[in-house]
Amino acid sequence: MxxxxxxxxxxxxxxxxxxxxxxxxxxxxxxxxxxxxxxxxxxxxxxxxxxxxxxxxxxxxxxxxxxxxxxxxxxxxxxxxxxxxxxxxGLILAHGHVGNVSGTELGRRFYTRENITRQLSRYLGYGVTVINSLGMNPPLFYTLRRELNGNTTGADLMGAGPGLGAPMGLPPARGMNLEDDQVMRPETAEAAREAVRDMASKGVDMVKLWVDSMNGAMPRLSPEVYRAAIDEAHRHGLRVAAHIHDLEDARAVVEAGVDVIAHGVRDQPVDDAFIQAMKTRGVWYIPTLNLDEANYIYAEHPAWMDEPFFRAAVDPALQRRFDDPQWRRETLASEGAAKARKAVAVNLENLRTLHQAGVKIGFGTDSGAMPQRIPGFAEHRELELMTQAGLTPAQALRAATRDSAELLGLKSQGxxxxxxxxxxxxxxxxxxxxxxxxxxxxxxxxxxxxxxxxxxxxxxxx
Ligand SMILES: [Zn+2]
Missing domain, CATH: 2.30.40.10 (Urease, subunit C, domain 1)
Structure with missing residues (x-):
């Protein structure tokens, strides 16, 4: 496009x-x-x-x-x-999702034209004019991408089609109610090439990989498979974005030639070798700071949750969850919340380091992938969090406009x-x-x- x-x-x-x-x-x-x-x-x-x-x-x-x-x-x-x-x-969201969520539920059944049209309209109302749906898109994506771009009723829809995950690995089919047509799970290098050729022929803007074992809990996409996928994508002129969580996975995919790190490194501080590799290879870094914060912040009920700007973005069923005192107590006491707080702290510090070192920063929130990642609001919260990592407001805005347009190859937007x-x-x-x-x-x-x-x-x- x-x-x-x-x-x-x-x-x-x-x-x-x-x-x-x-x-x-x-x-x-x-x-x-x-x-x-x-x-x-x-x-x-x-x-x-x-x-x-x-x-x-x-x-x-x-x-x-x-x-x-x-x-x-x-x-x-x-x-x-x-x-x-x-x-x-207009804000350019280089990592979001459509059609995965409705209210507090998630699953394949929400990947409908009606739901996605409504989500694109929500993004637009919040000033987001392009959204790159980075994986988990079933075949309807190809139709909507063709039909909805250039509209004035919602954000432009770009994306990665289904993307490539490990068999029995991320993204979790059971946990997210995904079906087989939403993620390709190649077991061999040749199958990975075939999958990329299929997506390229049907129309994608990027190729998505998930390279993450969830701390050893799940199989990780093998280097042989993702190297083949990256090579095949580049042969078709497509950039490759990788989901990662840990520094070692980020390092491995950068060395394999990936173009975009689609989440912040959240397990430990980045080191000089990683910074240099990111710079030398010109790899983009999308921190998605609000992703982990969304796992606890709504249970804290900060004052901005009472403002119309936030309330208008929240589905009524999700708002009822946020208002439930028992949910709030349990969430704040959970192990997940403690982990998420640590992840946010590491993510903020790594963004500070990488930005100061001159690594290219893109704008993404992962909104729409889970109910608590709220399209429209998440983007404005992300901008604020980026400034907490030391970017000036102008630098955060530039990442969310001009730089993310460049990341996505958009020459006339941003x-x-x-x-x-x-x-x-x-x-x-x-x-x-x-x-x-x-x-x-x-x-x-x-x-x-x-x-x-x-x-x-x-x-x-x-
Ligand atoms: Zn995502």
């Missing part, structure tokens, strides 16, 4: 140039009705938030961006006053610049000052159409 807009970007750049020339000499007699001017908002450019700006949208693309007053407003354009607001690009898709989130306050300001969503624009927030003023009649 990466090349979708590449030819159009070049054409548009020329168009923008000519339009600018035209405006300088004579007023345009009648602008096309699809022109929208967003006036006065400050724009986050991937590094910092600038001064008040004018952003011109034409159809589904951004046509021009400049300081307020520097661009001539095309005649007949719809003008929206965003004075005092801040614009960020930044606010001429020729890019007009996927924008309008915030009440500047997130570069306080990352929690991403929760003050005033409006969301998707491919040049306002899809959330107060309706825009109608364009003046010509």
């Amino acid at each position: 990466a090349p979708r807009f590449s030819t159009r970007v070049g054409a548009l750049a020329v168009l923008v140039f000519h339009a600018a020339q035209g405006c300088a000499h004579a007023p345009t007699p009648a602008a096309p009705p699809s022109l929208v001017v967003l006036e006065g908002a400050r724009v986050f450019d991937g590094e910092a938030t600038g001064g008040p700006a004018t952003v011109v949208l034409e159809g589904e693309l951004i046509r021009a961006v400049g300081p307020r007053g520097s661009l001539q407003v095309p005649a007949g354009a719809q003008v929206v006053d965003y004075s005092g607001k801040t614009l960020i690009p 930044s606010i610049a001429p020729g890019m898709v007009a996927d924008l989130v309008v915030l009440d306050a500047d997130p570069a000052q306080d990352i929690r300001n991403t929760r003050g969503i005033h409006a969301v624009w998707r491919r040049g159409v306002q899809v959330r927030g107060a309706p825009s003023p109608r364009p003046a009649p010509p």
Whole structure:
């Protein structure tokens, strides 16, 4: 899907140039009705938030961006006053899941068009405009990926199709109510190659591997099998993302040529050899900090759980669980909660180390894989946790926009610049000052159409 807009970007750049020339000499007699001017908002450019700006949208693309007053407003354009607001690009979720969960339940039966359409719409309402569903996708995925991309009712759906796990290993078929068409479990190198060829022919954006024995409790995908899968994926021009938990597995898959580490290393501090291997090979690191936190934080009932931004993301059945005093007591006292707290602490420290060392950081939450990983909310919580690991708010936002677009090979999403898709989130306050300001969503624009927030003023009649 990466090349979708590449030819159009070049054409548009020329168009923008000519339009600018035209405006300088004579007023345009009648602008096309699809022109929208967003006036006065400050724009986050991937590094910092600038001064008040004018952003011109034409159809589904951004046509021009400049300081307020520097661009001539095309005649007949719809003008929206965003004075005092801040614009960020739509968030790009490089590791999430769709169709696995409904309420407090999970299983194959929730992988339906209706459920997934609703989940993609939820993501969009929370400012997430692309989601990469990293495995456990049955064949319906191929259809939905083709049909739903380019829509304006939900986030774009990318993904890895089923992905490759070990026979009797992760992801746990019984624990997650998975069926055989959701994960491929090759036993030989040749079977792994065959599986990758099958996914490549049907249409995936990435190949997913699970390389994790759950501390020896389950079989791990063998090096022979995942090496073959990685090689075959690369032959088809596909990047490979690996689920890992422990440093030794992360080290092994990096040495085998994997492109993306899809979770943080959570068993021990990363060492210099691992850092160097990540840097030398240009491997992306997606920490998914909120994943382990979600195993205990809702039982603690922090104050933000009473805010509408959180409440609106939570399914009623899940909310009832969170409100149940017995569930809260048992969860907080559980061994799982203690383990999860340790994992979060190690994950935060490793992110700090790897980011400082210059390793490329991607944005992922694993939301949608389990009921407590709440699509929409998880992404904003993840941004906050990334700042707890020492990233500045601007660095966290950059990882979640421009950098994750690069991770996914998206050339026309992830930044606010001429020729890019007009996927924008309008915030009440500047997130570069306080990352929690991403929760003050005033409006969301998707491919040049306002899809959330107060309706825009109608364009003046010509
Ligand atoms: Zn996942």
